[in-house]
Amino acid sequence: MGESLALLSALCFGITHFVNGLLSRRDQGMTVALHAQVGGTALALVLAPSLSGGSAALADYGWGVLSGVGTGVGVAFLYRAMSQGAMSVVVPVSDVGAVALPVLVGVILLGEHLSAPVWVGMAAVPPALWLVSQNTPGAGRERHGTLSEGVPSALVAGGGFGLQFLAMAQVDGDSGLWPVALSRVVSVVVIAAVLTPYGGGRWTMPTGAWATAVAAGMVGTAAIVLYLEATAHQLMAVATVLSSLYPAVPVVLALLLLGERLNRRQVLGLVCASLAIGLIALR
Template sequence: MGELLALLSALCFGITHFVNGLVSRRHNGLTVALHAQLGGTVLGLLLALVLDSGTASLADYGWGALSGVGTGVGVAFLYRAMSQGAMSVVVPVSDVGAVALPVLVGVCFLGERPALPAWVGIAAVLPALWLVSQNSADLGDKQRQAISAGVPSALVASVGFGVQFLAMAQVGTDSGLWPVVLSRVVSVLVIAAVLASYGARWRLTGKPWAATVAAGALGTLAIVLYLEATRQQLMAIATVLSALYPAIPVLLALVLLKERLNRRQAVGLVCAALAIGLIALH
């Protein structure tokens, strides 16, 4: 069950980033990130009021707040990266730290020991993400520079997402959803600070606002699913499966934007599917 929850989390994360990536093409990515997290905060609050039955400790709130810092940094710089470069490149790049940091901490400091098939699956994830991000070799130098323009911001986002996954996995099993609510609130404050430092516009209206808020709510659902997955599964396994979300924007771009899949991307998606199967065999 933990594997399924983590995969559903990846699906929600992928849809969230695809929708907000589209909006970020026409509007400032930091502004999009702010409104997305506001939408996510509202859903988190509603879920906590309706479903919450746990009791969180001070440590749980601390981990939730730290996760919110990671979320704020990750989302702000990912959407900034998507407004600068190609979605199919910056989203997988933003995922490297999200995969590596929690797995390394889980194995080195928390004593987690995935089985051999799961190790092979984990090892297949990074090549899969790299292959999924590859564009056609016949692009000119200027096109390649434009595509990779958002990579520095995506690397910053990568560290943020790693902190998000790692910290949220430390929240206690009986803590309920209020640490998630706190993480959303903290993420809004972090994004607002980044937004102010860049002097970007604060307002977003109309259909782009509605799409962004809805996608942000879906992002909160993703983190709730991930939290539940870590309670039923090793953090290293749950994180790797949840972090497969870059495959979703690529697939949605194929179906909805009529983009073409090159051979490397096809191999990358096959590697991702094999990784899921191997991890599920743990």
């Protein structure tokens, strides 16, 4: 049950980032992030009263705030990275921090114990992400520019997503959705705060692009709710790694919908990611 929820969360995360990544190629990335999070926040506020299954403690709201900070930083800088560099590069790079931080905390500080197959599966994730991020070699300057553009912003995004996963996993599964709603609100505030210094201060989008960003942001809220449910049925480290396999989704969608071609390294990376999922599910 926990593995399925985490993988469904990964699918939703991947769709969200793919759609908003496309928008970020035409509009300022952080502006896209802002409106996407507004849409996700609206959905969370609508769902929270009807789906609340229990009473949240003060600590749950505190973790929700911290998760919102991570979400805001992660989304803002990921979409900024997507507007600067290749999607197949910056998304896997951002995923490194999203995987590493919660897993290290879960194992080292929280005392979570993992079986040998799970360790092997998690060890397969970094090479899988690295292989998926390899573009078809080009010529000279174009090749080097493609691999480097957006990477600094992607690394910042990875740290933000790692904080998001780590904090949200500490929220009691019986606390309802109000901590998630609070997390969404905080993420909007964080993105608005960094939009002027890092995003050029552009606040508006064309109507069609705005509606798409808002819808994709709602899918992102569904992803974090699914992740929260997954951590209630699974070790945090395992749920985090499975949810963080979402970079494979933009690669596959780009292949099917945009006519992009995978090189041999990327195909090997997707096979490696599938192997990781199978091993981690054994736990």
